[in-house]
Amino acid sequence: MFSIENLSKEPPLPASAPSDDVLVRREDGVLTITINRPDQRNAVNGGVSRGIAAALDLLDSTPELRVAVLHGAGPSFCAGMDLKAFAAGEKTSDPVRGFAGLVERPPAKPLIAAVEGWALGGGFEIVLACDLVVAGRGARFGLPEVRRGLAARGGGAFRLPRRLPHMLAMELLLTGAPLGAEHAARFGLVNRLVDDGGALAGALDLAAVVAGSAPMSVRASKRVAVESADWPVGEGFERQRALFEPVFASGDAAEGVAAFRERRAPVWRDA
Structure with missing residues (x-):
């Protein structure tokens, strides 16, 4: 469920291993964390939650690591909780860091979200738990929980009004309507807007600047x-x-x- 690439001088592991829900790669002080369930739109199951939590523990405990970048494999960032896994009894929350191994206890070091496609429900709450956001122009964010008789309990209900103007945040929370990346950038929710397909590269560029600071x-x-x-x-x-x-x-x-x-x-x- 958790694979670390390039931790030594040995060749890195393959970019995608089907048994690994989370891939981790470190280079030049930057830890890149990949949610690796593209066929499920990177929905969060128990493996993803444990894998991200382990990656963030590694980030915080390793002096050589300065910053992390979190992204999703394939065309989507994250579609939120894997409802099938949840129904099967999987725990999608880490006992310390919370849902997705992140939302209740983010790392002490900076975390950058690189968003392509959808960041939906819990996926958007993952983004809101990050410190910086780089997004492709076609990325979309949403908290549709109210349309399903649920609520954004992964931090979305209180983090979103702190990131966006109150009235806009309320509209998103109460209607479940999505927000496009360009609109989000105008209100400061996105730090850097890039062409679709360029979010990871843009986030790594931003991470390099952070890693160069004390x-x-x-x-x-x-x-x-x-x-x-x-x-x-x-x-x-x-x-x-x-x-x-x-x-x-x-x-x-x-x-x-x-x-x-x-x-x-x-x-x-x-x-």
């Missing part, structure tokens, strides 16, 4: 950005101090200044 600075910045959503305004500076002071006291802070003065690329050492 890892300690990136992690602390993400943590403040995420956790400050419910901080009292008057406590913002005090609460961020505990997270940012170690960054400014780190060797990488000195290295960043030195590299700037010497007009060279920095060599980061503090993971």
Whole structure:
């Protein structure tokens, strides 16, 4: 259910192994996570949930890894929960990270969604749990749960109103209507809009930029950005101090200044 490619100098494993629901490849500090169920539109079963959770554990525990890219094999990103697997009794949630091994506990390091085709239901909730989004122009997002007598309980109901204007988010939640990538980009839900078929390449380009930044600075910045959503305004500076002071006291802070003065690329050492 979980296959790691290119973890050493040995040749990488085949790009698609039919028994593997999630493929993972690491290169130049970037972890690429592939939901590998294209015949099921990458719907989330137990194997996908366990595989993504294991990949994110690997990301957070490996100093050499700086950022991850998550995408789906084939023409769709993810069609949400695999209802057949659910009906058969499979657990589609990880006990720690939640649905799809992600939505309740995203990684400490940045995660970029590369979206082609449909990101539907739980698939859209996976996207909303990511930090950055690169999408093909034909990508579409939707939370159709209300049309099925269900609700977007994988984070969609509270994350979407934080990502989109309130009235637009309410329309999507209450009608189940889809949102096209170009419309989503106009409202800031998508960071980079690319031609169809180019989402993964675009996400990897963005990941390379993130991976080139100081890892300690990136992690602390993400943590403040995420956790400050419910901080009292008057406590913002005090609460961020505990997270940012170690960054400014780190060797990488000195290295960043030195590299700037010497007009060279920095060599980061503090993971």
